[in-house]
Amino acid sequence: MRPSTATRARLGPRLGALLELxxxxxPVADVGSGHGRLAFELARRLPPGQVYATEAKAGPAAELRRLLGGDPTVTILEGQGLTPLRQLGCRGAVLxxxxxxxxxxxxExxxxxxxxxSWVCLQPMQRVERLVDWMGKQSGWVVRTNSTRERGHFYSGFLLVRQ
Ligand SMILES: C[S@@+](CC[C@H](N)C(=O)[O-])C[C@H]1O[C@@H](n2cnc3c(N)ncnc32)[C@H](O)[C@@H]1O
Known part of the structure; x- marks a missing residue:
């Protein structure tokens, strides 16, 4: 499902391209959710209780809670990287x-x-080559990519779907 024009306007080109991918x-987790805008939009597309938003530390997690204003459709978890997702039953993660x-x-x-x-969506801010190198060493995933520009910066997105 392509994001609506209004959703794209709220997210901006970078996060809009990510959502599209x-x-x-x-259930899905937005790992390192930050401002929570992507988690909010993911929750609009899925049944209640299917979206998690994570932050590594207590301070950013509290700020995320504030920004999402107690939105009951997004569950906020605190912890490093993929660790909070252990045995949570997520099918996908966005980083x-x-x-x-x-x-x-x-x-790693x-x-x-x-x-x-079953799937992982990745959009690095920089050092894309590190991720591309890592992906080249993995097996069992089908990779789809997209790209976009925002404020003169070029962003690549990668969707890895388990074969
Ligand atoms: C620049 S923000 C990105 C927010 C949002 N994902 C986006 O793409 O706009 C990066 C966020 O990742 C969080 N972060 C950094 N390392 C992390 C880790 N190991 N585990 C979870 N979150 C992390 C930071 O606290 C920060 O909120």
Whole structure:
């Protein structure tokens, strides 16, 4: 499902392209959700209780809680990378707004949690080559990509779907 024009306007080109790449299939976790805008839009597309938004530390998690204004459709979890998703039953995870190196570190740190997921959507802010290199060493995933520009910066998105 393509994001509506209004959704795209709320998210901006980068997050709009990311949302477009995400399967409409939950439960899903927005890892390192930050401002929570993507988690909010994911929750609009899925049945209640299917969206998690994570933050690594208590401070950002509290800010995320404030920004989402107690939205009951998004469950906020605190913890590093994929760790809070362990045995949560998520089908998918979105990781964006971090560098390629951080994304690879997160994926490698919890390979058992990664193995529980059917899809992962990734959009590095920089060091894309680190992520591309890592993806080249993985097997069992089909990769789809998209790209967009925002304020003169070029962003690549990658959807990995388990074969
Ligand atoms: C720049 S924001 C990106 C927010 C949003 N995902 C986006 O793409 O616009 C990066 C967020 O990731 C969080 N973060 C960084 N490392 C993390 C980790 N290992 N686990 C969970 N969150 C992390 C930061 O606290 C921050 O809120």
């Amino acid at each position: 995400c399967p409409v299939e939950g 964006a707004g971090m560098g390629g190196r951080t994304l690879v570190d997160i994926l 740190a919890d390979r058992d949690v990664l193995a529980e997921l």
